Amino acid sequence: MERDIKPVGFYKNKAKSIKETAKILIDKYNGALPDSIEALTKLKGVGRKTANVIMANIFGVPSIIVDTHCMRLSNRIGFVKSKDPDKIEFELRKIVPFDMYTTFSNLMVYHGRATCKARKPKCSECIINNVCDFYKRLSNDIILNV
Structure with missing residues (x-):
């Protein structure tokens, strides 16, 4: 995964966050993304900006x-x-x-x-x-x- 996301920068930390978040999504949310800012920002590597992007572009919630x-x-x-x-x-x-x-x-x-x-x-x-x-x-x- 690190090789795939290397162009993004900080790829080692991001790869670790992606793996941790994927595990949480599977274990806690049955593989689905949570649909609230509060739940999204509890995921590793997800801040308010990313949570708002998800809310706007995946769930259609004005953000x-x-x-x-x-x-x-x-x-x-x-x-x-x-x-x-x-x-x-x-x-x-x-x-x-x-x-x-x-x-x-x-x-x-x-x-x-x-x-x-x-x-x-x-x-x-x-x-x-x-x-x-x-x-x-x-x-x-x-x-x-x-």
């Missing part, structure tokens, strides 16, 4: 998935002021309609990859720069430094 893109964009835009993924998830739940959780998460990923990149955001091309705190600060800095 806010806080990956690096969602974390970065949520802070840049001004939705949150936190680096803690769990806090970000719960803050976003307050402002994103429940039925839009998964769509919102996917849009954050796409926007983060295409426009609001970590090192070189394309603020001038961004379709939401008029509501973005990062762009507003950047614009003010440019105006003040000219």
